[in-house]
Amino acid sequence: MTVPNVLLSGIVGSTAYGLAHEGSDIDRLGVFAAPTEALHGLHTPKESHVGTAPDTTLHEAAKWCRLALGGNPTAMELVWLPDELYEVRTPLGDELIGIRTSLLGAQRVRAAYLGYATQQFRRLEARGDGSRPADLRGRTAKHARHLKRLCHQGLELYTTGQLTIRVEDPEEYHAFGERVAADASAARPLLSHYEAAFGERRSALPERPEEAAAEAWLRRVREHFYRPEGR
The missing domain is CATH 3.30.460 (Beta Polymerase; domain 2)
Incomplete structure (x- = not known):
């Protein structure tokens, strides 16, 4: 191209x-x-x-x-x-x-990152438990990693005005992906944690x-x- x-x-x-x-x-x-x-x-x-x-x-x-x-x-x-x-x-x-x-604007960053993370969670939730083909388990684990990344990066951007692209502990993300691939409900506590954190933390960003x-x-x-x- x-x-x-x-x-x-x-x-x-x-x-x-x-x-x-x-x-x-x-x-x-x-x-x-x-x-x-x-x-x-x-x-x-x-x-x-x-x-x-x-x-x-x-x-x-x-x-x-x-x-x-x-x-x-x-x-x-x-x-x-x-x-x-x-x-x-x-x-x-x-x-x-x-x-x-x-x-960057606080409202839009919060809505976008949490919105995309919630979309990922709904995809995971629709797939239920881990009784699925290996290729689908792999995609599920990938979506779970992106859910965790979006939550972490979004909160960082919201609270500091800075964005770190490379994750600090890749193995932690891979382990999380495997847990969620086995049981999609394992993603709910993480999403709930970040939803609460966005509500509690003060943003470093202007409103718009x-x-x-x-x-x-x-x-x-x-x-x-x-x-x-x-x-």
Whole structure:
């Protein structure tokens, strides 16, 4: 998959979290800029490009900003990666990393991270006990690990304004995944703990994100990729 004007991209997912195992897919996420003049035509460009081999998702700059301002966990991790996991970094990409804290709002972070974690729990709950094929048990364990990660990272972001991508103890996450794969109800105490923690802890974030920072960055992107015909 070839997409022009990639501003920032890197390796995300299990590899970034430190939860990958032999045979795990390597996931990539990035932001690209559509040519500015293409945004004014009858048919606007695609906002996302998704490809496999390798697994890659690229969002157009405006869409990525909307996702990030909404607290989307997957979008947000792109601007908190360790340096060695970035594969494309441009000056505009570095600017985006530089405004990452401005994109955070307490209400949206709490709703997004707890919301995604709750979705994972409902998937697990629907599968019942551990009497299932090995491949389904593996997917269940994976969803359980993501549930735990979303809860931990969301609370960290909510209370400190910082996001650590790599988990501190990968083995703890794998053990939790196996427990939940055997009995989905084992995930309920963890989710309940984090629901209570979000309610009790004070957030380091403002109530709402600073949309003006994203708007100013996006306008710089549009100016940079404005190529009037004939010039």
